[in-house]
Amino acid sequence: MSEAGELIEKSACGELLSQNEIAQLLNLRDAGMCREMYRAADELKRKLWSDRVTYVVNLNLNPTNVCVQHCGFCNFRRSDGDAESYRMTLDECLEHIAARINYGITEVTIQSGLDRKTPVEFYFELVREIKSAFPRLHVHAYSPEEIAFISERTGESYGNIIERLKASGLGSMPGTAAEILVDDVRRRLCNEKVMTDEWCEIVETAHRIGIRTTSTMMYGHIETMQDRAAHLLRLLDIQRRTGGFTEFIQLPFVAARAPIALKRNLRSPETVEALNVIAVTRLLFREELPHIQAIAWVKRGLDEAVRSLHCGADDLGGTLIEERITREAGADFGSYVPADELRARITNENLQPVQRNTLYEVADLHSSEDKGVFGVTPNDEVHLRQSEVNQCR
Numbered sequence: 504m505s506e507a508g509e510l511i512e513k514s515a516c517g518e519l520l521s522q523n524e525i526a527q528l529l530n531l532r533d534a535g536m537c538r539e540m541y542r543a544a545d546e547l548k549r550k551l552w553s554d555r556v557t558y559v560v561n562l563n564l565n566p567t568n569v570c571v572q573h574c575g576f577c578n579f580r581r582s583d584g585d586a587e588s589y590r591m592t593l594d595e596c597l598e599h600i601a602a603r604i605n606y607g608i609t610e611v612t613i614q615s616g617l618d619r620k621t622p623v624e625f626y627f628e629l630v631r632e633i634k635s636a637f638p639r640l641h642v643h644a645y646s647p648e649e650i651a652f653i654s655e656r657t658g659e660s661y662g663n664i665i666e667r668l669k670a671s672g673l674g675s676m677p678g679t680a681a682e683i684l685v686d687d688v689r690r691r692l693c694n695e696k697v698m699t700d701e702w703c704e705i706v707e708t709a710h711r712i713g714i715r716t717t718s719t720m721m722y723g724h725i726e727t728m729q730d731r732a733a734h735l736l737r738l739l740d741i742q743r744r745t746g747g748f749t750e751f752i753q754l755p756f757v758a759a760r761a762p763i764a765l766k767r768n769l770r771s772p773e774t775v776e777a778l779n780v781i782a783v784t785r786l787l788f789r790e791e792l793p794h795i796q797a798i799a800w801v802k803r804g805l806d807e808a809v810r811s812l813h814c815g816a817d818d819l820g821g822t823l824i825e826e827r828i829t830r831e832a833g834a835d836f837g838s839y840v841p842a843d844e845l846r847a848r849i850t851n852e853n854l855q856p857v858q859r860n861t862l863y864e865v866a867d868l869h870s871s872e873d874k875g876v877f878g879v880t881p882n883d884e885v886h887l888r889q890s891e892v893n894q895c896r
């Protein structure tokens with residue numbers, strides 16, 4: 504058996520691979536070996552989740568694009584005073600949600616630029632006001648970088664800030680701004696951002712407080728395969744200590760219009776790289792971090808996202824109404840896919856679509872009474888229900 508074949512078998516049996524071995528699998532290019540790895544990852548996915556594929560009906564809110572930082576991959580940010588800069592007021596944010604609530608959304612995701620003119624209290628008020636106007640909406644908000652930004656401005660500890668946000672109604676946090684959790688890469692890609700240890704500290708603080716986060720990796724720019732492998736092992740280490748990650752989301756670098764791509768002539772990663780990340784993370788994270796989101800359709804299109812459902816992914820992500828950040832970076836795959844289309848694409852693959860909420864629970868959304876939610880555990884029986892119009896009111 505080839506060395507790659509042995510590694511695939513080893514990881515399929517649940518043995519933890521070393522950083523070098525993970526890097527080798529991420530770097531696989533031989534079509535036969537890749538197929539073998541995707542098959543092993545798909546088999547593991549089926550053991551955990553059968554033919555079920557989840558999705559969430561969510562809305563994105565980006566209250567401002569004014570940002571003091573200059574990350575190499577970001578074309579969303581604008582400087583204060585730029586013609587295309589904007590700041591939404593609290594009322595505008597609420598109107599933005601109200602105008603889209605009839606899509607049956609269960610989650611609002613909030614991420615912004617880091618803007619010194621936005622009062623710190625705005626972060627808390629926004630969560631409070633959303634929960635007051637739409638009590639059933641799950642507020643998934645503020646990356647670790649935004650928590651660090653609030654802390655820098657107020658001098659408050661991360662713990663205090665997250666506690667206060669939780670008291671305001673925060674449900675969970677996006678594990679974005681992770682990019683690649685290797686300081687040497689961060690210094691060259693986004694040197695104004697928190698470094699690796701600080702990102703981990705913020706995320707672990709949130710987990711300890713009972714605020715779960717997603718885990719992400721933004722890859723395919725200047726990092727090496729060893730860096731990717733180190734990043735994945737760091738996430739696994741956190742998960743083993745806190746269990747606070749809800750899922751793993753891979754975010755392939757979008758080269759079009761990214762400042763660092765123009766400077767260094769970088770390209771977006773190939774499909775095989777993205778599929779390899781899906782398969783390797785499934786084999787590495789197993790039941791410890793059991794939800795692997797498909798390749799982000801907003802960055803790469805639905806065809807590629809659906810293909811990754813056969814390589815270890817068990818979730819197709821969100822309907823994502825209005826996602827400006829990726830679009831500004833040059834991805835041209837739109838900003839909204841209706842839930843019916845996501846369901847149809849899953850069914851076409853002979854897989855079973857299941858609507859979930861942010862915490863991977865499946866709600867009886869069709870009921871007029873609030874019966875609560877049912878946790879989804881591997882291979883439980885799940886009854887599919889259509890979301891009710893205006894369910895979050």
Ligand code: SF4
Pocket residue numbers: 570571572573574577578579580615616617648
């Ligand atoms: S990625 Fe976020 S922090 Fe970095 S420049 Fe863009 S908006 Fe600012």
